[in-house]
Amino acid sequence: MKTHRLFVLSPLALALGTLLSSTNALADDQATPSNDIEEIVVTGSYVKSLEKAIDLKRVNIGFSDSIVASDIADFPEQNLAEALQRMPGVTIERNKGLGQKVNVRSLPSEFTFVSINNLATASGSGGRDVEFDMFASEIIQSVTVKKSPTAADEEGGIADSVAITTARPFDYDGRQLVVSAEGAYNDISEKSDPKFAVLASDTFGDWGALASFAYSKRSNRTDSNSGINFRPLSRWLEKTGKSQWQADQAADVLLRDTGISINDRKNKDETSRVVFLDKVGDRAYLTEQDKWGATLSLQYKPSSELSLTFDGLLGNFDNHEDEYDAAAYTASSISSLEKINQYDSATLSDYGITVLTDVDYAATQHEFLSKENSQDTDYQQFSLTLDWQLAAWKIYGIVGYSGAEKQAETTNLKHTAYRPTRTRYTSTGGETLPSSNPNTFDMYNSPDAYLFDYYEVNQEHINDDKYATQLDFKRDLQLDFFPALAQIQFGVRVTDKSKERDYGTNRVKGPSEGDSSWVGVRTLADSQLTDISNLVSGGEYLSEVDSKVNWMQIANSYARNELRYTGFSVAYEPDQYYKVKEKTLALYAMADFHFDIATMPATLNAGVRYIDTKVHSSGYHQVQNEDGTTGFTAKPVSKDGNYKETLPSVNFALELTDDLLLRAAASKTFIRPALTDIAYKRSVSLNEFKYRDGNPDLKPTYADQWEFGLEWYLDEGALLAVSYFEKEIEGVVRESLTGVVNNVTKYNDNGTVDGIYDFDIYQKVNAEGSYDVSGIELVAQLPLSYFDEMLSGFGINANYTVLDNSLTGASDLGIPTPPEGLAEETYNVTFYYENQRFDARISYNYKDKYVERIERDMYPVYRNAYGQTDISLGYRVNDMVKVTLEGINILNEETTGYTLNPVFPTMYEFSGRRLSLGIRGNF
Template sequence: MRRTLFLSIALALQATATTAAAEPTRVSAEAIASQPLDRALNALSRQTGLQFVYNTQTAGNPRTPAVPAGLSADAALGRLLAGTGLRYRYLNETTVTIESDAVGTEPSSGMVTPMAVAGTDAAPLQAAATVEGVNPQNLETIQVTGSYSRSLEQAVDLKRTNIGFSDSIVATDVADFPEQNLAEALQRVPGVTIERSKGLGTKVNVRGLPSEYTMVSINDLATASGSGGRDVEFDMFASEIIQQVTVQKSPTAADEEGGIAGSVKISTARPFDYNERKLVVSAEAAHNSISEKVDPRFAFLAADTWGDWGGLVSYSQSKRTNRTDSTSGINFRPMSRFLSASGTRGTQAQAVLARDAGVNIVNRNNTDETNLVVFQDKVGDRVYLNEQDKWGATASLQYKPSSSFSLTFDAMLGGYDATEDEYDAAAYSASSRSTLDTIHEYDATTLSEYGMVVLRDVSYTATQHEMLSKERINKTDYSQYSVAMDWKGQDWYVDAMAGYSGAEKTSDYSNLKHVAYAPSRTRWTGRSGETVPSTPGGFDMYNASDKYLFEAYETTLEKVDDDKYAAQVNVTRMLDLAFLPALRDIKFGGRYTDRSKQRQYGELKITGPLAGSSAWVNTRTMADSPLQSIGDIVPGGAYTIKDLDWQQISNGYARSAFRYDGFYTPFDAGQFYQVDEKVMSLYAMADFAFDIGHVPVTINAGARYVDTKVNSFGYHPIQRPDGSTGYTDTPVSKDGSYDDLLPSFNMTAELSQGLLLRAAASKVMMRPALTDIAYKRTASWGSYRFTDGNPELKPTYAKQWEVGLEKYLDNGALFAASYFRKNIDGVVINSLTGVVEDVAVYNANGTLNGIFDFDVYQPVNAKGSYQVDGVELVAQLPLGMFTPVLEGFGINANYTMLDSSLAGESDLGIRTPMPGLSEKTWNFTAYYENDRFDARVSYNHKDEYVESIGYDMYPIWRDAYGQMDVSIGYRITDNIKVSLKGINLTNEITSGYTMDPSFPTMYEASGRRISLGLRADF
């Protein structure tokens, strides 16, 4: 029986080829390694948008040689078929036949024998058969739709054909896993980890480096963010509207800067990705185990083409209600807090230390002594309720009159509204009224290598007990528009883009604060800390609402506007030079960006029923307001961390009762800043392809010149003779500039069939955070210190190289291993940069306190370099290759290990890794799927890492964290699928400690999340 293979990629919302794959001009920097003809044609089809038809009986499935980087579709086909006895022929603009040189169709007949079809969609089969004269009944077809294994194969193809080191996930892996946002989808990419906050992935770390070291772009346009830095807040992006994400780890000269950690390149869909009308609708309901709320999620995509035109729209909306129970805030506080106090507070602390712990402090004002004795700063029991409303939409209008030209308009819009209620019952041990009473237990051995003594269990004279009702309302609106043109001539390729990316973020924060002072005893427990009454005068802090006095209703308001305009053009010239046959093409281009970020901030305290009134201070108690049990004030019932219950004032009541008519939080002129940044960059690079013996080699080499100009301004503080503080009447501005040349080199060599040696080297940079560039000055009058921004900051640079081996098997399996090194220069630190002499400081009553010299601290680029070494391992293995019994089973795993000399800044000289850097991370996914059923189990793990450095002295660690997620799907019909997904099924706890696990800082539970969904494809 004649067996004809029909290979297809059914592009749906959650199983699509990448937008880049559909654009013919984007193949110029790629290469297809040696592999069977059917796989090579499928890869080339995804890159060019062409559909290939051939007779498998006549053509067979020979192995094809490697295709050099930078070839047109015609040149690539010529190289693929060289020596196979096959030829290619265009039937129309999008369909190409592969046939024998000796046996083929006469041009006049218009008929061919039954053919296999390699193309970008299954749907055109009938049409192609009609054009070709193929009887569809003679075709035995295999069709893969919405398949996880197929998405892995596509990701492998992208990795294989890229000239540099990269890893990708495509739509099925982005949106069909149980992720809550784009950050959580990215955690499955080798070398990528995420930072979690209250059960939600928020920021992305590539190869263990901080999130601000990663460059992020959407449809080739660098993404604006509402943050104060350059890192992108991934939690605001809905994963359903994303079609593909590639993490580029070794840049080319054509890439915008590259990023020290890497570049995250996000693509959305375009209409000509599909060869037929497409409509996909999905709906989901998710349940959180702690809040016990059910949250809806909805998405759809619609695409169609008509003649030369195509249109696509997609939309996603979701709500999320997540409750987190936590003990936290249990950090170290240096004993200088008490010892440096005047009067009996300082002397009593000194005496108690000597009496109960045998610690003799010689000089109470010598921080070299006092910082080595620590106690608990605060113990808090907290409940968070986080409610999110997120929506995102894309639109694309495409004009494509031929395979050689397209003009595309892309738009991406979204909104992210998040309201977080925090109810906090806390005991602030370091109260300004308090000091040591009795030390019940101390530890002079655990941290003895640093000369530190930790007071484990202490009674205090006047602990500040706090009941805090906090509300954070964040609203982010983002938008992105771009126009892209692609043109392909016989020897020239040109693509150009112009676009805008903008984000506007508003943060409204309030804190209703009631306090009560009384003796208490605070100590570490097995996994957190606790506060109990001490006598005489102590009380049960959880059940004494009448003792808590109103202190203030604090409000802050912040608004950030981030706008970026960009334009670029890329030109490729294909070459076939007799004197230099290895040179395949040269590529050159330029990019101009204009970015402006503006920040406004203000704060105000309400202390009475009218503006300026302080009638409530120390007169109104917490009992004077309606109270609710913590188990009733948030959904989900009782506090889950401890056997505790307490009452607080809801944020809803606080907002209505404490904000008087006409209240608003004014912006503070002194906190305003604006940064304008203009960048011009030019690049040139070349692609080479040649054979060394029987080894095909491809090389990409080039350089990018970047010229940057910065203007930053803000207001500077002044103190008037009457004792009041204010700001300069006009902004104070300053310019900065820098330029550099960034070379890059990438190489692949196919040592044997399917075995690739890959190497790369480059110089990359990451620009400083805009908050550090902002030329504003803040004053600490009591500390005689000014803190300035620094527009003259230079980027942080890295010289990096990587070498690796990748083995590709015919069934889509992949084994890869690479070693990389990064030498990082110019890390930004805060440093003393000058002194302002003879600054007059006035008392509150207007009298002169004195004339002082003020130290000026600024962020600067540190001298010296730091080194990061790493190993990355990847394995993708369909188990059916071993035995038919395991057909449909497979694993997908990766492991990254880092060794870094990067040290956190500790004033005590404690060497720590850079905050956020985890030495070991790994992901493991096991899956099974057939025509109707699929199941996946995924576990991701991130080793412990330094989260921050408390008081610039004490490293605070986040414990290692592992999470198991599960997805099960069943296809009811060919068009309808039902799925059951689970996030954090093992209900993992987030925890941390200061310097040693016996000093825990937090214990946080966010629960598991179970969802049921339905998807329909038409």
């Protein structure tokens, strides 16, 4: 029987091929250096694909989980991240209704190492985390999540590694042509989007060729009452000179209305424990995305002993987002407290924090912001892979390149009105109302009051390049003097990575270059205004919320056409440039041992990996002009860094019975710091009174980890598994105060002096100490026919992960908080039914609350627990054609967040349901 391998065609892909025995699959896998189990063989049945995933889990030496082509195909998804979310221990981070980043075992996304065809993936971000939204899932063949690394793995990651593969021509038996098409509808934007994919593969004697292409378009509207955050009262209490009245008035009103007396206005530990709402915003987004991906695989395979393969992966992700924001910034530079209507000193009393929940402000800065966010990312990956059986040796080699180039443009058209108004918390966020001051106004319906500030255009260009060369040797052994030693393997890998960034900005303030005649003169009413529901399409703003607002705003298309004068351009600024280079040499050796304990077969894999890393970073430091003029001067700087590490690993499996398997694993692993964090540069944040410095001396974050588990393989493809794991994580990268620059003059947008302040210097450092993460993971795949034949075709596929972690003090106020991105509880449950003609699935994914960021390095901001329900229905018209109906977020769950406690919400966001109808076929 020949091996068949399925190319993924999203929810509309047709799962092809026949199921191969686990023995043959394992034999094929021995050609790969790291036991990746690259040959993924499936049928057109979702049930059979689950059974195959179990086979792969069983034969792997370490803890792992896999999804295969039809498993991905049988669920609704918008990109690769969403295709992975139903794997045990895997959750995703969503952004405006779209899965964007992957978390494994609830740890932060930057702790996950991702590879495609054994090459580390590039991305357009500045971090190590991968932007999964730029990958079309249609071009992906299989995914394996490795939860216990071997020495042969390039880097284990702390949260574990995600290994992605694409298809090759000899994975199929003869000629294949697979096509699919789909239309999807979003119920908020009320727009329909197309998606299609095609794959063609054939073999010609010793040669084979495979090509695939996938395209999708996505239009999605998101309504959000968001942007709400704490601001410490030090904002005004530290004012001096001509602004002294703001400090005095804030202190007097605080004492009068709450009884709180400030003893030292310069003591941040005291003044930061009285907070108010810095901003309340109503936002509407319209996101339009075009994405395509293509693969090409050319394979020369004259025999089972030799295979030479070229794999190419190309893709483009064009993301355009219109954002319209009606916002009130209570902490304006000319404002102060006027009257405290309500405050809360009880909810956060454990931290000594009083929240001013309902306040009249003297001069809130009201803004209408029309913003465009455009990103165009080109992705490419090329590799040449050798699999060669030379006498008793199996040789594996790869030479490859992975690159991403991102061109981004953001615009912001800003109109401002300073008026006394009232801002307060609501059950879902916050709102701004007219105050009792006679000079107040209705911020949503007073376009004549808003004056033009500027129309700003920012452009950014990022190049991310990664080169790799690897050579591995493997040999099976049968030694009379050491019969337990079954295999040895060793190899070397060299990588060269670089990330380069350019950035520039230009502001329009008048009808021509250098002209500022519009500033403070032109009003919002002088431009063409459009109702918010027409700007983003789809009807009334935040229709799910009882408290509704409506306003008119300037369209981004109008701003682009009318406000950019002839000859307008944006030049890259030398002081915004940085480049980071990273070169690594890795050597490894490991061995497999097969032996019996009593009458129970055992397998042991033990090895060690040595890594030598060199870093060169260059950029600029921004320092205030020494000649007394307004602004900052950039000085070029560069620095080298390096680190070396030895990473051991052990994986053990023991067959207690034919159906019951015990596993154990232990390893030391790391994840490297983000390239943007090691870029040697200094940037200034005027609003936060901070400098931020890069740090080329950053070291990786390390983890000592171990795991113990039992896996019970039952009849009819059933599985019950439980494992306990612990990770001791040290060297976590945190932003820390490393210095102070005294007497920095801060200027307002109009050039006037805001004040003279001491600016803190913050830098990413490896935090001292460590924290522990432990957890239990449960997996249950149960065809219900196992209990009763009357339930044939029904089944459940579920997994649950719960974590316990020691808290860390990432807050400058000493507020204990878990690591950013870590959720304590996640689970996925899928109920399914399948027969020869019809299949149905309903899936629920849940992720517990987690810290999204530390606001101003003081106040933890949480993303609330989120659960989403998706469905999939399929009807097979004949052996070649299948029709599908699928739904994403069918219960229309909202995304919410809060600061420290849910009574202080930060966001309330709707992205709507998404329904799709499609057809797929094999010809």
